[in-house]
Every structure is written in C-alpha cells, then in structure tokens.
Amino acid sequence: MLNYAILVKSLNDYFEERYHDVSISTDIFEHAFLRFFGYHLVPERCQFSPINKEKEHNSFYIDLWTPYGVSVSEFVQDLQNCASRNFSQVLVDEIKSSSEKEFCVRLTIPYQLIKDNVMKLSLHVDSILLKPAKKEAYRYWTHYLAPYGLSLSIAHIEMLISDIQQNFPSNSLAEIWSAVVKKASDRPKDSSLKVLNQNITADKERYPEIIFTCQIGGDKTTLILTRDKVVSALKDSVSLYQFLTHDTASEFLVPVGIHSFINEKYYRNFSLNAEGRYEIDFGYHYREIKILEKLGIKAIKSYRPMGSVAEKSRYYVYDKQNYLKALIALKEIKGEPCLDERLHQLKYSIRTENWDKLSKQLDFFLDFSARTGLKIDYLQLGLRLFDFAKGKPEKEVGLKIIEIVAYAFNQLIAHKRAVTEPKKLHAVLFEINLMRMNRLMAKDGDETEKYILIEELFRHAQQADLAESNRLLAELCGFRLGQGLIANVNQDPLAVIVELAAGLKKLNEKLASSPQKTDLNKPVAFFIELPKEPSSSPSVAATSAISVAKK
Incomplete structure (x- = not known):
C-alpha cells in the first residue's frame, strides 16, 4: 500500500535516476500534479505533506499559495472546477490564513490516485524539464535555494x-x-x-x-x-x-559598505519600515544627532521601542532624502571622507545646470572642516572636478565648471584657509590662467590684460614650484626673447633679488650719466614673489619691493 514514506522514496529514486540535478525539494512534483489535475497556472509556492505523521492515512496534502497576480477566490474556484470535471476524489479547501505569506489552499489527494497515474505524472515531469531553461531553473533551485528554505517565488x-x-x-x-x-x-x-x-x-x-x-x-x-x-x-x-554604484540619477549616493561601517563604528541598526521610511537606531549617540541637525538633516520623528532599556535604543525616522544625507554624514563624522559621493553631488548640479548651487557646494566642501568641525579635507573634490571639466565634450559647460573651480580656489587663498596640498591648488590655477591666456591670444587681446595674466601665471607657477616661473619673471621684467635670469626663482629667490638689484643698479647708473633730463628723485620699483620660509604652511608668497631712488 502506498503511503507518504513510500511516495517520497519513490519520487527521490525517480529523480535521482532520471534528473539527478533536480530534486523534490523544489516544487517540481506539485507542478507536475497540477498539470495532471488540469490547472493552467503555476502557484508561487507549494508543499506536499502527510495528513498525520503518527498515523497511516490514505491521503496526503498539497498546500498552495496563489499564482502571481491571481486572487484567492479565483484560485479556489479554478481548482474546484478542475476537481469537479475529472477528480471528484480530490478535495479543495480554502485555508483562512492571517498572512499573505501563508498557504491559502489545501488539496487532499488520495494515494491511490497517484499510484494509478504514475506514468501520466512522469510524462508531465518530463514535459516540464524538456526545455533547457526550465531544467536549469529547477537545478538552480535544488542546489542554491532549497537547502536554505528559499524558492523562485x-x-x-x-x-x-x-x-x-x-x-x-x-x-x-x-x-x-x-x-x-x-x-x-x-x-x-x-x-x-x-x-x-x-x-x-x-x-x-x-x-x-x-x-x-x-x-x-x-x-x-x-x-x-x-x-x-x-x-x-x-x-x-x-x-x-x-x-x-554611481549610476543613479539621484543627487545623493550612499557610500559603498555604509551598513557594515555603521554597524562596526556605531553598533547601531537601521531598517526600512512598512511606510517606506528609513529608521536609524542612534540610542545614546547624541553628538551625532546634534551634528546631523547642524547640517540641516532632521528626523521626521524619534521613538523608543516598547520594552527597550532607557537610552540604549532610540530610532530616528527619516524620509529618503534626509536618510541619504545622514548616511554620508555619519561616515564623515567618524573622520572618513566620502569623495565619490560628494563628487557625485557636484556632478548632479552640473547635470541639472544649477551653477549657483555648484559654486556654493564646492565652496562649502573646500571649507568643510571649518564649517562642520569635522577634520576632513575635500581639496581633492576641486582637483577632481577640474579634471572632469577638462574632459567635458561640451566646451561651454567645461568652461563654466573651470571658472567655478578657479573662483573657489581663489577664495581659499584670499581667506587664508588651511590647504593640505597648496602646490596642487596653485598648479590648477596656473593651468586655468594658461587657458585664459590662450583664449586671450586667440582673439588678440590687449597688452594690459596680457600683463595681468602673466603676473597671475607667475604667482601660481612660483607657488606650485613650476619650471615656468623663471621664464614668466623674465617676461615681467621685459627681457627680450631668448634672454632670462641666471638664478632660479624657485631654488634661490634671494639670488634672483640680488641679480635684479645688480641690473637695476646698472640702469640707474646709466640714467644718472645720461644727458637726458630725468626726474632723478622718482623711485623705480620692481615687484617679485618672495616665498616665506619653507616651514610656513600653507606656502603663500609675500610681495617684496626693491626701490632705488634716482640720483
């Protein structure tokens, strides 16, 4: 007599012999039975089981979820129609469940029905697994999902x-x-x-x-x-x-690995609640809450879960935008920069052509430490934004970005903000002014503009320790093409001062011996860049004037 144990063994033997990569831990047997039963859809989940594990019974159960997109009432009605046509011995009962995740229909099937139709059921199994894609799906289910109680639902x-x-x-x-x-x-x-x-x-x-x-x-x-x-x-x-990563059209990106980072650094949990709101358990992390609020990141509400120990658990509920901001800020609060995420914000402003916002954002990030109290330097943001702008195929957009970078970098210098890599900053400003010079030369700009740009180029070349410093200083001094200074202004600025002083002395001696009428009491001034001592940080050039009175 067929019973549950014999049925399971027979099915296992059958699949081991014919389809060793597919097992009854998937729903393959139930799917084959429903085809045999005359039902035209595939339920989301099935499970066959004995009616009573302790006693022998002449029937067994198959419990079912509805097929995707089918209501319970429609599902029950269709199965009852199948039973009334050819399978009156099969009982179809609706299961009153308290959850959508529980089974909603139960079939009670006599073992004799299975015994009498073994060949037909085998043919249905074969027809399902005939297609390679279907067979691969059940194989994957067998090896990678079923052992963990998971399915293809x-x-x-x-x-x-x-x-x-x-x-x-x-x-x-x-x-x-x-x-x-x-x-x-x-x-x-x-x-x-x-x-x-x-x-x-x-x-x-x-x-x-x-x-x-x-x-x-x-x-x-x-x-x-x-x-x-x-x-x-x-x-x-x-x-x-x-x-x-970094493909989203949203303004805010979440740092990769942020969840494990928060768990490790804060030992707190976060979740997505039933209303689609994001919750972070801050507990006693009051400092973090204060910093988030200072950054304009406010929670919709906070609450303490029932039964939680005072102060150990308090959830703060955020909408999506503030949650995204909070995740980035939480990493920064622990001293970890979020360069990629902040650069994405800047690029978002570029994509939306919000130039005022881009300028304010960049200025904020370059002064991040002073404004937030967090020891993070975001100079790299400006450097990377400049590189991004140079690669833009849209020339006008690239120029707008470059001018915004130039303004932000000049603000750093003007307000004497601390900069970790001053040479890189000045190298970028040198390159930007070189671009301006090229555009000026292309449209045959006036000499005054050109001279001002040469001054700017010299200042930044000297601060960046570029070889162009000597050539630019020679140009400012009015040397003819091919002439220049013997001393190197970067390596030995004092030697350059002495060299210029010697040249100026000769000029004044020549003027003094000249028969031309000249106001000898009018001073002649030369301005050159003289760096501070190497120990000073940041390295900002000081302007020295050498004045020689004509006699």
Whole structure:
C-alpha cells in the first residue's frame, strides 16, 4: 500500500535516476500534479505533506499559495472546477490564513490516485524539464535555494530587491531592475539598457520566465529572463553592487559598505519600515544627532521601542532624502571622507545646470572642516572636478565648471584657509590662467590684460614650484626673447633679488650719466614673489619691493 514514506522514496529514486540535478525539494512534483489535475497556472509556492505523521492515512496534502497576480477566490474556484470535471476524489479547501505569506489552499489527494497515474505524472515531469531553461531553473533551485528554505517565488525576489533598496536607497527601483537585468543578461555596466517595466507570467508554459520591456539607446525591446537568473543576480550582491554604484540619477549616493561601517563604528541598526521610511537606531549617540541637525538633516520623528532599556535604543525616522544625507554624514563624522559621493553631488548640479548651487557646494566642501568641525579635507573634490571639466565634450559647460573651480580656489587663498596640498591648488590655477591666456591670444587681446595674466601665471607657477616661473619673471621684467635670469626663482629667490638689484643698479647708473633730463628723485620699483620660509604652511608668497631712488 502506498503511503507518504513510500511516495517520497519513490519520487527521490525517480529523480535521482532520471534528473539527478533536480530534486523534490523544489516544487517540481506539485507542478507536475497540477498539470495532471488540469490547472493552467503555476502557484508561487507549494508543499506536499502527510495528513498525520503518527498515523497511516490514505491521503496526503498539497498546500498552495496563489499564482502571481491571481486572487484567492479565483484560485479556489479554478481548482474546484478542475476537481469537479475529472477528480471528484480530490478535495479543495480554502485555508483562512492571517498572512499573505501563508498557504491559502489545501488539496487532499488520495494515494491511490497517484499510484494509478504514475506514468501520466512522469510524462508531465518530463514535459516540464524538456526545455533547457526550465531544467536549469529547477537545478538552480535544488542546489542554491532549497537547502536554505528559499524558492523562485516572486516574494523571495521582492525580498532580495528590498535588501538592495536598503543598501542603495539613492537608486530608484527602475535603476535597480536595470542593474539586475544587465548583470543577468551579461551586459556591461555602461550599457544604455533601461528597464521600463516587467511582466511576471504564471502561465505553466511560460513559467519561470519574466518578460522585461527595455530601452536600449533609442529603441524599445523585450528581454526574457528566467527567475533563477534574476535571483542569481540579486544574491551575488558583491558583483551586482558594481552595476549600482554611481549610476543613479539621484543627487545623493550612499557610500559603498555604509551598513557594515555603521554597524562596526556605531553598533547601531537601521531598517526600512512598512511606510517606506528609513529608521536609524542612534540610542545614546547624541553628538551625532546634534551634528546631523547642524547640517540641516532632521528626523521626521524619534521613538523608543516598547520594552527597550532607557537610552540604549532610540530610532530616528527619516524620509529618503534626509536618510541619504545622514548616511554620508555619519561616515564623515567618524573622520572618513566620502569623495565619490560628494563628487557625485557636484556632478548632479552640473547635470541639472544649477551653477549657483555648484559654486556654493564646492565652496562649502573646500571649507568643510571649518564649517562642520569635522577634520576632513575635500581639496581633492576641486582637483577632481577640474579634471572632469577638462574632459567635458561640451566646451561651454567645461568652461563654466573651470571658472567655478578657479573662483573657489581663489577664495581659499584670499581667506587664508588651511590647504593640505597648496602646490596642487596653485598648479590648477596656473593651468586655468594658461587657458585664459590662450583664449586671450586667440582673439588678440590687449597688452594690459596680457600683463595681468602673466603676473597671475607667475604667482601660481612660483607657488606650485613650476619650471615656468623663471621664464614668466623674465617676461615681467621685459627681457627680450631668448634672454632670462641666471638664478632660479624657485631654488634661490634671494639670488634672483640680488641679480635684479645688480641690473637695476646698472640702469640707474646709466640714467644718472645720461644727458637726458630725468626726474632723478622718482623711485623705480620692481615687484617679485618672495616665498616665506619653507616651514610656513600653507606656502603663500609675500610681495617684496626693491626701490632705488634716482640720483
């Protein structure tokens, strides 16, 4: 007589012999039975079990979730119709569940029905696994999901998507799906593919396919992926994150690894609640809360969970924008710069052509330490933004960015703000002024403008310790082409002063012996850049004047 133990052993032997990579730990047996039963859709989850583990019984259960997109009432009615047509011995009962995650329908099936139809059931298994894509899906399910109690259900996929949303709240759902499809279809990260929508089918012939409507370039196209490919892409989060990092159209990016960072540095939890709000457990971290508020990052509310020990747990609830800001700030509070994330903010202002905002943002970041009290230097932001601007194909946009960088860097110098890499700052300003000089020469600008630019070029070349300093100083002194100074203004500025003084002495002696009428009491002044002592930081040039009265 067939019973539950014999049924399980028979099924295991059958799959081991014919399909050793697929087991009944998947829903393959239940799917085959429903085909045999005459039902045309595939439920999201199935489970067959004995009626009573202690006593022998002539029937067993198959518990079911509804197929995706099908109501419970419709599901029950369709199954009852199947039973009334050919299987009156099968009972169909609705299970009153308290959760959408619980089974909602139970089939009570006599063992004799299985025994009498072994061949038909085998044919249905064969027809399901005949297609390579279907067979691969059940194989993946057997080896990578079933051992952990997981499945190819859409509920499982949605759970994985939710985890990604929590790790990358700056990315929209469409961006996350686009990243998943790129990875699952072996496309590169920089592919122009964008997922517009997805159609999840429960039809027995199409299951486990998901049909994606995508835009690639200017064309719409359809891509079909099986659920196992989607789940595999979502579960391999390390490689999937590469597709999500820095691709978002949102202003704020979440630093990679921020969750583990917060857990390690703050020992606090964070979550996405049922209302779609983000919660961070700050507990007794009052300093962090004060800094966040100082940065304009305010919580919607805070609360202490029921039963929590005083001060050890207090959740602060944020909307998406403030949550994104908070995650970046929390890393900075611990002294960790977020260069990529802050650069993305600057680029977002560029994409939206919000030039005033870009200027204010850059000025804020370059003075970040003074304004926030956090010891982080963001000079690199200005340097990287300058490199980004030089590579812009849109010339006008690039020039606007460069002028904003120049203004911000000049503000640093004017307000004598501390700079960690002054030579790099002056090298950028030298390059910017060289660009200005090239544009001036191209339109045949006047000599006064040219002379002012040469002065600027000399100042920045000297501060950046560039070889061009000597040539520019010679130009300022009025030397003819090919002439120059013997001493090097960068290596020995005092020697340059002595050399210029000697030249000026000769000039004054010549003027004194000249028969021309000259006002000998009028002073002649030369201005050169004389650096402070090497120990001074930052290195800011001091202007020295050598005046010689004519006699």
